[in-house]
Amino acid sequence: MTLRMAVPNKGRLNERALELLRKSGLEMDVNWGRRLYASVDNQDFEIMFVRAQDIPRFIHSGTVDVGITGLDLILEADLDVEWVLDLDFGHCRLSVAAPEALGYKSVEDIPEGSKVATSFPNLAWQFFASRDKNVEIVRISGAAEITPHIGVADVIVDLVSSGSTLRTNRMVEIDTIMRSQAVVVANPGSMDTKGKEILDLASSIESVLLAEKKKYLMADIMTETLPEIEKMFPGMAGPTVMNLAGRDDMVAIHVVIDKSEVYDAVNALKAMGAKGILTLPIDRLVP
DSSP: OOEEEEEESSSTTHHHHHHHHHHTTOOBOSOGGGSSEEEBTTSSEEEEEEOGGGHHHHHHHTSSSEEEEEHHHHHHHTOOOEEEEEOSOSOEEEEEEEEGGGOOOSGGGSOTTOEEEESOHHHHHHHHHHTTOOOEEEEOOSOSTTGGGGTSOSEEEEEESSSHHHHHTTEEEEEEEEEEOEEEEEOHHHHHHHHHHHHHHHHHHHHHHHHTTEEEEEEEEEGGGHHHHHHHOOTTTSOEEEEETTEEEEEEEEEEEEGGGHHHHHHHHHHTTOEEEEEEOOSOOOO
């Protein structure tokens, strides 16, 4: 059975999603960007390139089995899809923002009946309803931050990453509705019929995410320092130790460490007399 997957065709999620798939071992045919579909070499796998906001509906309808899109879009669509994996990229927040000149400090400062411009009408309505705030939702597509300055709305609900766009437009965040990131979601029916294939895909992507946070370290150390080395680098199951041909006083160690530990680890090994220290990237890491 062919596993069909939807990936954003452009925007903040596209490039990283494709990078993860390629690193997972899914080699797509060339010039994919000019097509709606791409096949994967030597796999019964098909990728569809569509708008990120359409992916929840494609998955819900069964047009595709699995997809990558933003959690914000999944919750806004409010359709029956099954969460599979958080991807730890595309981080942003859906926030309420108002013009600086209004001086609003919180949602409570927004007058009843105010107009709220957003491309997330469902999430915005749910949020204001939960605060017992009666507002008018103005559905838009495109740049929300300009709408208060041209009289279309009083405040906005929009995605925020660094906040620089809001500052440029003299807007200030006054509340956060939700935090979002890229996720893998699947059609519930596909999970019943193609669950193994979907979970294998998720596991492959997860192994790439884990590997990107690690480095493979190798070094030749004095045998007498081995106990100290084992305490220093517990690794996933402690360092792998191998004898060196013709040497009784030295052994080779191989260990997986966090990227953040590389600088200190190399310096510590040098101070202990280690030789041939080498660090390498890891493509995939399956615990």
